[in-house]
Amino acid sequence: MRVETAISGLSALAQEGRLAVFRRLVKAGKSGLAAGAIADAVGVPANTLSAQLNILSQAGLLEKRRDGRSIIYSVNFEAVSDLIVWLMEDCCAGDAAIAGPVEQAASRCCFPTNFQGAPQ
Incomplete structure (x- = not known):
């Protein structure tokens, strides 16, 4: 893993709201959640959630897919695993x-x- 990639992922998680969104999506597993369900679960307005999801997605930590009229967000578990392994490889x-x-x-x-x- 490149250092820049690790910094991007860690930076995306280094804010309380984004961390709450990420942890909620980890609990949802591979099936993920629609943006509205995430907003309800973490108690944030849609525009705030949109910004948080965008930052987490740009860091490669989230994936999104369309399901009808909804966009479903889920954790990119491969990227998260790579980040954890990178953090622990010299442990x-x-x-x-x-x-x-x-x-x-x-x-x-x-x-x-x-x-x-x-x-x-």
Whole structure:
């Protein structure tokens, strides 16, 4: 990953409103949400949401698709994964315990049936 790409993604997330939108879309998963549903969920006006979605999309963190008259936004999980891997690739200086919380979070999120402490 280029440093500029990482900075763009991290910068897009470095604002409370955009972070709330991003986290809501992460919860929605690959199916995503229409802009109106996002606005309702995070409690922002349409024009504010439009700006937030535009910044997140330009950073490559979101994808959008048309579904009838609606535009559905979803997280570009591949780009987010690349960003996380880039942040962690030089991690830990050989100490696996440092990355333990990251591994546990990924297990709960991505593989809930494989994680012993995850809620079912």
